[in-house]
Amino acid sequence: DDERLSRELLRMDGDSYGRYKSLRGDWDFGDFTLTVQRVQADPFAPPSRILVALPDAGIPKDAWADPVRRRATADFLGRRAGRLLRRSLLRIDTGGQEVLERSSCRVTEGGGLELRIGIDLPGRGRRIDGRAAEREFCDTLPGVVDDLYWEAVDRDAARAFADSVADTVALRSALAERGLVAFVADGAVLPRRSGISDEPMAEGAVPFSSPDSLRVSVDLPHRGTVTGMGVPEGVVLIVGGGFHGKSTLLHALERGVYDHVPGDGRELVVTRADAVKIRAEEGRRVERVDVGSFVRNLPTGADTADFRTDNASGSTSQAANICEALEAGSRTLLVDEDSTATNLMIRDERMQALVHGDREPLVPFVDLVRPLYRDHGVSTVLVMGGSGDYFDVADHVVMMDAYHPHDVGERARELARERTDAVFTAPRARLVDPRSVDPSDARGRSRIKRRDMDVLVFGDDDVDVRSVEQFVDPGQIIGAGLALRALDLRDRTLAEALDALEAELAEHGVTRLGADFGGDYALPRRQEVAALLNRLRSLRVLGQRW
Numbered sequence: 001d002d003e004r005l006s007r008e009l010l011r012m013d014g015d016s017y018g019r020y021k022s023l024r025g026d027w028d029f030g031d032f033t034l035t036v037q038r039v040q041a042d043p044f045a046p047p048s049r050i051l052v053a054l055p056d057a058g059i060p061k062d063a064w065a066d067p068v069r070r071r072a073t074a075d076f077l078g079r080r081a082g083r084l085l086r087r088s089l090l091r092i093d094t095g096g097q098e099v100l101e102r103s104s105c106r107v108t109e110g111g112g113l114e115l116r117i118g119i120d121l122p123g124r125g126r127r128i129d130g131r132a133a134e135r136e137f138c139d140t141l142p143g144v145v146d147d148l149y150w151e152a153v154d155r156d157a158a159r160a161f162a163d164s165v166a167d168t169v170a171l172r173s174a175l176a177e178r179g180l181v182a183f184v185a186d187g188a189v190l191p192r193r194s195g196i197s198d199e200p201m202a203e204g205a206v207p208f209s210s211p212d213s214l215r216v217s218v219d220l221p222h223r224g225t226v227t228g229m230g231v232p233e234g235v236v237l238i239v240g241g242g243f244h245g246k247s248t249l250l251h252a253l254e255r256g257v258y259d260h261v262p263g264d265g266r267e268l269v270v271t272r273a274d275a276v277k278i279r280a281e282e283g284r285r286v287e288r289v290d291v292g293s294f295v296r297n298l299p300t301g302a303d304t305a306d307f308r309t310d311n312a313s314g315s316t317s318q319a320a321n322i323c324e325a326l327e328a329g330s331r332t333l334l335v336d337e338d339s340t341a342t343n344l345m346i347r348d349e350r351m352q353a354l355v356h357g358d359r360e361p362l363v364p365f366v367d368l369v370r371p372l373y374r375d376h377g378v379s380t381v382l383v384m385g386g387s388g389d390y391f392d393v394a395d396h397v398v399m400m401d402a403y404h405p406h407d408v409g410e411r412a413r414e415l416a417r418e419r420t421d422a423v424f425t426a427p428r429a430r431l432v433d434p435r436s437v438d439p440s441d442a443r444g445r446s447r448i449k450r451r452d453m454d455v456l457v458f459g460d461d462d463v464d465v466r467s468v469e470q471f472v473d474p475g476q477i478i479g480a481g482l483a484l485r486a487l488d489l490r491d492r493t494l495a496e497a498l499d500a501l502e503a504e505l506a507e508h509g510v511t512r513l514g515a516d517f518g519g520d521y522a523l524p525r526r527q528e529v530a531a532l533l534n535r536l537r538s539l540r541v542l543g544q545r546w
């Protein structure tokens, strides 16, 4: 078939661009099959899509039998493919600093490989450039496939890559039994190159060093024993002067739910997999969320246990974000003063003296953060440089001083005051109307598209995801859209629907989401799938359940 394709492409040279459509279907190249899945209508449309299936790439069982190593090996090979294809018209999605399960490169049972690739089919104006196309399909592509066979790969590097990811996963799964919500290894490099680059800071980065009192060591399968700062469950406060590295530490914890590539500096910075960054998000929509623990009597008289608004304030949006995170199953909250609503975080005595009783509907987080942990097992890591109120409720206080953490818990306890906790009641579960979560357009076709890292188009809805900070990869945003489409919300709570989807994806892999989808995507966490659903303007909740 490869010769047939070659002849076909050369014959098409100079024909009108639309004739590329005739390439659709399978082409047998002997050791691999090329499937032309989608053909662009013109040279300016989104790239055409091909699938390359190589049933036996010689990948040994130890690299694919375990799901973690399989994901890592696929990521390694995808990055290799990306480098090999750099000067071609073929494009493969290789991701950034995280090692995510993605659709573009999959290692299959038995040691095979599947590549999902985009190609800008070459044209001269609106005519087919058959010779250029022939070069890509019949020369470049087979050459790259040859270089992805296990025997052609730097196997030591591939193993080291998978070992590193396996260690990260082992470290993260060691957190719970040790009563930790996060771990930051000594020597880790947390700061990034710039606000727009996720690569490690190149020069002058101060490596992480744990304070004695919080230092723990963990034995890892490949690296052996590592030491670092264990962030305990409970309420942990990160304080320090401005520009001393507080937010940088918290950002690293936010990203610690994902695995990082070797050399990133955060390979051994891990956070519980369910951790959610909480922030204020003025203007977002909220659909029947039980924010009753945070918001009591509103001036409008609205029922805050069944709260709905098309335009949330800073404080109510943050309260909704917390309650929704709990509903999606999170028991670890990450909060940075830089992105919170002050009136939801603190209330000092003088303000209480002036605005009291029924005139203040908000119960500040400082009064709820302890009951959240004590009664519901929800831990909080909070960056707060601007107010000492949280000394009263913190189990641990870490001060960042010129990028070095110090345990200042004792001193903070001396400064603490008595405080009466409020009561936190677990938010009610919601039953979502499945018809309100529908990506079909007017013609009944599923419409899931992304605009940068800002917007996911889901059917008629433009969902603003800029504040969903743990979307770290464009592919995850699309993946979350596809997951939302796959979510079976009938006759069950949102949490139950997320459980079922998560189990299905663990069993069948990410490509379960997009058999019909012509683009790249990566596996989202359930927390981000829920975050997307919660931001749909079309979302309708049918009822709540205790």
Ligand code: ADP
Binding pocket: 190, 191, 192, 201, 204, 205, 206, 207, 208, 240, 241, 242, 243, 244, 245, 246, 247, 248, 249, 400, 403
């Ligand atoms: P804060 O939140 O305490 O005000 P940031 O975390 O925003 O401080 O950090 C301030 C600056 O210091 C940032 O430009 C960041 O990149 C840099 N920085 C943070 N941690 C380190 C470090 N370990 N080594 C070098 N520079 C750092």
Ligand code: MG
Binding pocket: 246, 247, 248, 338
């Ligand atoms: Mg900061």
